[in-house]
Structure formats: structure tokens, C-alpha cells
Amino acid sequence: MMFRSATVSAACSLGLLCVAACTSSRPTSSTAPLNQFAADSTLRRIAEAQDQRQTATLRPFLHHPKPRYRRAAALAFASVQDRAALPDLLGTLSDANVEVRTAAAYALGQTADSAAAPALASQLGTETDALARRYELEALGRCVGQTTLPLLLRLPAAPDTLTLVGQSWGLYRAGLRGITSEAAVRRTVSLLAATQPVGARLAAANALSRTPRLDLTQYETPLTAAATADPRYAVRSAATTALGKVKSTTLAGTLSSILRRDADYRVRVSALRAMKTGMYTQVKEAAWAALDDANAQVSVTAAEFFLAQATGETGKLFLDRAARISNWRTRSVLLAAALHHAGTEEKPSIRQAIEQRYTAATDAYERAFLLKALGEDPAAYAFIEQATFAPKQVPVISTYGIEALVALRSLAGFPAAQQPLFVSTLEKALASNDVALIGTAAGALKEPKLDLRRDFRNLALLRTAQQRIALPRDIEAWQALQQALDYLENKAAPTPLPSAAAQHPIDWALVQTVPSAQRAMVHTSRGDVVLRLLVEDAPGSVASFVQLVRQDFYANKNFHRVVPNFVAQGGCPRGDGWGGTDYTLRSEFADLHYGEGAVGLASAGKDTESCQWFITHSPTPHLDGRYTIFAQVERGMDVVHRLDIGDEIRSVELLK
Known part of the structure; x- marks a missing residue:
């Protein structure tokens, strides 16, 4: 899983303060x-x-006669997302109350219905309020298609600040869906300039970094200026990511300089991710130095760079370097790099060194990562399989083990003679009672690149496994099994979820007891983090969280997923991301944004939220309107930035 009110402050809504943790102004x-x-x-x-x-x-x-209720109803449709309400929402765009108009625009954007684009563009022509215009522009970006994209580029001769911010976010929302043009890219680059409002720069940098299939070579100069000189780390970080779409002989030096000099670890992470194989020789010294970065997230990202991009190196080079690294996660990735880049003669000794380290390790997460490292060598298949299916194995180890076995099968050099063994492994996983083994095996069966239609025909085993799935708790595994069946049977239309996957109703009696600014303190092995619960924006999600806290559900859980400069995720009862409660929640998409420290619920798709939650390291606007935000970090972001995989949630308490 990722995953699985009162008026929002104008600055947050505009994206003007999202770089400094933006959700609500209560x-x-x-x-x-x-x-x-x-x-x-x-x-x-x-x-x-x-x-x-x-x-x-x-x-x-x-x-309704009262604007408060008209606004609440409009915002409700942002979660319902029923296109049958489109005519009503379009009519509400001309409401006399500006807060109602902004809510209607937000809801229309959430529907992403192309039929709304002309009406939104028309409303822009008569809109008198700058805030509403900003909302309408972003909504237009969510609704335009390739032919209607020019509607987003039409602005007054002297646009105000909010209009510039709205257009930039509109271009970002369109770009996320691959809707762009050369004119749109040029306009986006212009919105990245230092003279533009911070909200516009943030949106523009994210648009350029996340819009697929862009070649930004001709924009190297403005991108470099933003990546190296913008005062906001979030703009520098996204602009640095966008530099990865530039083809230039000077780019390696620029990225190396950013990696060595930027004070914010998130920008350094982005620099490493923007580095490509073709520049390896020019950037590797900076990347070597990053392995010793004081921030563990930079260190592990540097190791991942070597695993993915190194050329012309021996496996022993990475094996020796791994031996000098104290951080187990960085060390494990370097061991994977050693095995990945090793020559034929080197592999046996490196594989043996990793297996010995696995046997000696006591931490379950380190052992899991070592199995992942072994997933670079088909000769380790028997060792990984034995660890994966060992009696009473810790879930996180068996989960990483089955993922490593699937990774082995995905290797170009996987021996043809071992393919029947892989099918046998999948059958063993499907016959187990472990939801992660079942779900991962099913995921492999539906992977077109593995092309298992010919080799796997035991559809009865899939159906039997599906019957054993506990719904709605294990909805992700059920989905994987159904998708595998659909794929193997060549079904064109996906099979819908069963009625047994019904959601948990909101406990309104509990909701009414929660103060509007209720806080919760998360005691972790790295320190304490204080969350402000957003009960007025996500009542069902907050009620569930509060009830679980009162039951000590989160005590002694782990952060099982930490992606540098993205999220720290925890709360899984299994510790591997496959666990949940015996109920699911419906998504609550309030007019909130994923700035730094936003706390969201993980899900396997809309309306499948449960107990797992994540905290964002920096603005991640591509999650807006897709994952419920139910809290905001109020204190302890320094702790969040230090969290790593395996760190403990010792307890969570509601503050008086």
C-alpha cells in the first residue's frame, strides 16, 4: 500500500506556503x-x-440558502467524484459567495471531466475574485485535454499574483496527465523565473520534473538558475529533478556541484536521482563522497545511484566499500551493487559474503534487504527461497524474499532451466496462508514482461487463494489475484470489487468528542513527533485513527517504508506494508495539499484506506486529491527527516 470545514487559508490554498507545511489554518x-x-x-x-x-x-x-452548506456540499463532491453532479457543480461556479465558487471549482477538478473545461474557461472570463480565479485555473488544468489545453494559456495582459499561481498549478495538473505542448512548456519555464511568486515557481518546477516525455535541453539555463539559486528548497529540489531531462555536456558538473554544495539534503537527493549512466565518469567522485553524507537518506540514495548507473566497475570495489559503511541500509544496497556489477568470477565470493552477512544479522529489516541484494544473482535462488519459506518466518523477510525471487525471474540472464522452478515457487506462495506471498505471486503472474500465460495454467489455485482472502482487510491481495485471473484469461474489462469489501461507517459519536485542534504525539525510536488531527476535513479518518490510538494499536509498530525526499510510512501490523485492519475507510479529499509534514492514509486505491499512514518529507503535490490527508506535523519534522526503515513507533498518545 502506499503508497495506500472552515476556510482553508488563502496562502495554503494558493500553494504560496506549501513549501512550509500546508494544510489548514485552524x-x-x-x-x-x-x-x-x-x-x-x-x-x-x-x-x-x-x-x-x-x-x-x-x-x-x-x-441551500446558507453558503456554509453550499460550500460543504460542493467540497463533498470532491470525494464523491460523481459525474452526475456535473451540471449542479457547473451552476455553482457562478454562486454569489466566493468560498462556494472556489469549492465548486475544486470539486470539478477532482472529477477531471473534460466536459467541464469550456465552462471553467468561460467562468474565468467573468470571474471577479482573484482567489476563485486561482482555483478555476487549477481545476481547468485537471480537466483540459490536448485540444483544449490552449484555454489554460489565455491570461489577462497584466495578470495578478494569484492568477499566475493558478495558471502554474493548472499547467502542472495537465502535465501530470501528459497533457502538454511546446507553448505550455515555454510558459511553464517562464513561471519558474525568480521574479514569479513562490507558488508559481513551485508548481512550475514540479510540472517540469513530473510531466512525462519532456526534453528540456533548450531550457538548461533557467532550470540551472532555479536549481542552484532559488531560495526555496522545494523549488530547487524539483528543478534539479527536471535537469535530469536535459541532454548537455555541462550537466554533470552542475549536478555534482549541487550534490556537494546544497545545504538541504532533499536537493542533494534530487541531484543524485538526476544523474544518468552517460555521465557516470564525471559524477562518480561526488557520488562516492555522498556515501558518507551525514544524512542517511543521501547516503542510501548514493548507493542506489551506483546500483543503477555504475559502469566499468568491479563488484569487489563495491564489496570493499560496503564493508566500511556503518548504516545497514546503505551497506545492503552497496552489496546489491557489488553483485549486480560483478564479473562471472567475482559473483560466487560476493554472493557468499552476502549470505554470511544474512546469517549473522539479527535485525529483520537488514536481513530482508540482504535478500533483496541477493536478488541480483540467479545462483542465489535456492538460498532466497529457503529463507522466504522458512517455518515461522518474520513477515518482512518472507515478503522481501518473494520480491527478490520475482526480481531474479525478471533478469535478462535468468536461466531457462530454472523457469519451471519459478512457477513451482509461485504455486508454493499461492498455496500459503501469507497474504504478501500470495499478493506478490499474483502480481508476477499478471506482469506482461514475464509472459507467464504459457507456463502457469493452474487457475484453480488462484481462485482457491482468493477464497481464502479476508476482505476487506486484504483487499490489495484480492485485487492482485483478480488481475492475474483477468490477465491469464485475456479478459478485456477488469472485474469489480466484491461487495464484501464494504467500508467502515463513520463513528459520529466519537467524531463529536474530538476537539477541532486535537493533537497526537507519536513516540518513535528517533524522537517525538506531534501531529495536529484535521477532524473537520477528514472526520472518518480521524475517528478511525483516534480509536486505534486508544486501543494502543500503533504501539511497537515500525516504519516499514522510507523513500528519501518523499515519505516515511508506518502503522502496518505486519511490518511489511501488507497489513491492515478488518475494515476500510472511504477516501476524504478535502481542499488540502501535500506540503512538508502532511500526514496521509496509505491505500490500494480510492476508498481502501485502513491503518497505515505516511508523512511527507517535502511538497508532493501529485498526491493531492488522491490520498486522504488527516493530520499535519506540528512539531518534530527534524525527527521525521531522520526516520529510516525499521525505526519503531513505540506508542501514540492523544494530548489533552
């Missing part, structure tokens, strides 16, 4: 009153209709 005093749902039964009815996806119940509220 009071933060310890004496904050109970939330809006405790005193207003109409807001509860609207929120309940949102949770139950009841379009017919919500539509009349869009025409």
Missing part, C-alpha cells in the same frame, strides 16, 4: 473547542452523505 491552542460536527447536524448530514457517496442527497445542498 486555531492551534490547547483550549480549542469541539469540532464543527458537534454543533451542526446539517454538516454531519452532508459529511455522512459524502461518506456514503449519496449524490441525490447532496445535490439539494448545493442550492
Whole structure:
């Protein structure tokens, strides 16, 4: 899994402050009153209709005499995402109240319906409020197609700050879907200039870094200026990522300089990820130095660079360097690099060294990563399989083990003679009672690159495994099994989820007891992190979290997934990302944004949230409107930036 109100402050909504952790602007005093749902039964009815996806119940509220309820109903459709409500939302775009208009624009963007693009563009022509115009431009970016993209490029001769920010976010939202043009790219680059508002620069940098299939070679100079001189780390980081789309003889020097000099580790991580194989000789000294970076996230990213991009090196070089690294995660990745780049004569000794280290290791996560490292050599197949299926094996080890076996089968040099053995391994995994083994094996069966239609025909085994799946808890494994069946049977249309995957209703009695600024302290093995719960934006998610905290559910759990300059994720009862509760929640997509320190619920798709949550290291706007935000880090981001895989959630407590 990733994964698995009152007015939002204008600055946060605009993306102007997203670089500094942006979600909500509600009071933060310890004496904050109970939330809006405790005193207003109409807001509860609207929120309940949102949770139950009841379009017919919500539509009349869009025409309620009170703007508060019109706004709440419009925002509800951002989660419901029912195109049947499109005519009502389009009508609400002209509401007399600006907050209602902004909410309607946000909801229309969430529907991503191309039919809304002309109406949004028309509204822009008559819109009198700058904030609403900003929302309408971003929504337009979510709805335009290739032919309607020019609508997003039309602005007044002297646009105000909010209009510039809105256009930039609109270009970003279009770019995420691959909707772009040369004119759109030129405009996006212009919005990256130092004279533009920070919200526009942030959106533009992200648009250029995340829009697929761009060649940005001709824009090397403005991208370099943003990557090296912008005062905001988030802009520098995204612009550095965008430099990876530049083909230039000077780029290696630029990235090496950023890696050596930028004060923010997140920008250094981006520099490493932008480095490509073709520049290896020119950047490798900077990358070697990064292995000793004081920040572990930079160190592990440097190791990943060598694994993916090194050329002309011996395996022994990385084996020797790994022996001098104290951080187990960086060391494990370097061992993988040693095996990956080793010559034929080197492989046996390196493989043996990794196997010996696995046997001696006591930490489950380190052992899991060592199995992952062995996934670079088909000769390690028997060792990995034995570890994976060992009796009473720790879930995280068996999960990484089956993933390593699938990785082995994906290697170009995987021996043809071992392919029947791989099919036998998948059958063993599917026959097990381990949800991760089952789900990963099913995922391999539906992978077109592995082309297992001919070799695997035991569809009865898949169906039997599916019948053993506990729904809705293990919905991800059920989906993987169904997708495998659909693939092996050449079904064109995906099979829908079963009715047994129903969601957990909101506990409104509990919701009404939660203060509007309720805080929770997460005690970790690295230090304490204080979260502010956003009950008015995500009542169902907060109620679930509060109930789990009261049950000590999170005590002694781990952070099982940490992706540098992205997220730290934990709360899985299995410790490997495949665990959940016996219920799922419906997604709650309030008008919030993933800035630094946003806390979201992991999911396997819309309306499949459970107990796992993640904290973002920096702005990650591609998650906006796709994963529920239910809290914001208020104190302890320094701790979040130090978290690594295997670190403990010792306990979580609700603060008075």
C-alpha cells in the first residue's frame, strides 16, 4: 500500500506556503473547542452523505440558502467524484459567495471531466475574485485535454499574483496527465523565473520534473538558475529533478556541484536521482563522497545511484566499500551493487559474503534487504527461497524474499532451466496462508514482461487463494489475484470489487468528542513527533485513527517504508506494508495539499484506506486529491527527516 470545514487559508490554498507545511489554518491552542460536527447536524448530514457517496442527497445542498452548506456540499463532491453532479457543480461556479465558487471549482477538478473545461474557461472570463480565479485555473488544468489545453494559456495582459499561481498549478495538473505542448512548456519555464511568486515557481518546477516525455535541453539555463539559486528548497529540489531531462555536456558538473554544495539534503537527493549512466565518469567522485553524507537518506540514495548507473566497475570495489559503511541500509544496497556489477568470477565470493552477512544479522529489516541484494544473482535462488519459506518466518523477510525471487525471474540472464522452478515457487506462495506471498505471486503472474500465460495454467489455485482472502482487510491481495485471473484469461474489462469489501461507517459519536485542534504525539525510536488531527476535513479518518490510538494499536509498530525526499510510512501490523485492519475507510479529499509534514492514509486505491499512514518529507503535490490527508506535523519534522526503515513507533498518545 502506499503508497495506500472552515476556510482553508488563502496562502495554503494558493500553494504560496506549501513549501512550509500546508494544510489548514485552524486555531492551534490547547483550549480549542469541539469540532464543527458537534454543533451542526446539517454538516454531519452532508459529511455522512459524502461518506456514503449519496449524490441525490447532496445535490439539494448545493442550492441551500446558507453558503456554509453550499460550500460543504460542493467540497463533498470532491470525494464523491460523481459525474452526475456535473451540471449542479457547473451552476455553482457562478454562486454569489466566493468560498462556494472556489469549492465548486475544486470539486470539478477532482472529477477531471473534460466536459467541464469550456465552462471553467468561460467562468474565468467573468470571474471577479482573484482567489476563485486561482482555483478555476487549477481545476481547468485537471480537466483540459490536448485540444483544449490552449484555454489554460489565455491570461489577462497584466495578470495578478494569484492568477499566475493558478495558471502554474493548472499547467502542472495537465502535465501530470501528459497533457502538454511546446507553448505550455515555454510558459511553464517562464513561471519558474525568480521574479514569479513562490507558488508559481513551485508548481512550475514540479510540472517540469513530473510531466512525462519532456526534453528540456533548450531550457538548461533557467532550470540551472532555479536549481542552484532559488531560495526555496522545494523549488530547487524539483528543478534539479527536471535537469535530469536535459541532454548537455555541462550537466554533470552542475549536478555534482549541487550534490556537494546544497545545504538541504532533499536537493542533494534530487541531484543524485538526476544523474544518468552517460555521465557516470564525471559524477562518480561526488557520488562516492555522498556515501558518507551525514544524512542517511543521501547516503542510501548514493548507493542506489551506483546500483543503477555504475559502469566499468568491479563488484569487489563495491564489496570493499560496503564493508566500511556503518548504516545497514546503505551497506545492503552497496552489496546489491557489488553483485549486480560483478564479473562471472567475482559473483560466487560476493554472493557468499552476502549470505554470511544474512546469517549473522539479527535485525529483520537488514536481513530482508540482504535478500533483496541477493536478488541480483540467479545462483542465489535456492538460498532466497529457503529463507522466504522458512517455518515461522518474520513477515518482512518472507515478503522481501518473494520480491527478490520475482526480481531474479525478471533478469535478462535468468536461466531457462530454472523457469519451471519459478512457477513451482509461485504455486508454493499461492498455496500459503501469507497474504504478501500470495499478493506478490499474483502480481508476477499478471506482469506482461514475464509472459507467464504459457507456463502457469493452474487457475484453480488462484481462485482457491482468493477464497481464502479476508476482505476487506486484504483487499490489495484480492485485487492482485483478480488481475492475474483477468490477465491469464485475456479478459478485456477488469472485474469489480466484491461487495464484501464494504467500508467502515463513520463513528459520529466519537467524531463529536474530538476537539477541532486535537493533537497526537507519536513516540518513535528517533524522537517525538506531534501531529495536529484535521477532524473537520477528514472526520472518518480521524475517528478511525483516534480509536486505534486508544486501543494502543500503533504501539511497537515500525516504519516499514522510507523513500528519501518523499515519505516515511508506518502503522502496518505486519511490518511489511501488507497489513491492515478488518475494515476500510472511504477516501476524504478535502481542499488540502501535500506540503512538508502532511500526514496521509496509505491505500490500494480510492476508498481502501485502513491503518497505515505516511508523512511527507517535502511538497508532493501529485498526491493531492488522491490520498486522504488527516493530520499535519506540528512539531518534530527534524525527527521525521531522520526516520529510516525499521525505526519503531513505540506508542501514540492523544494530548489533552
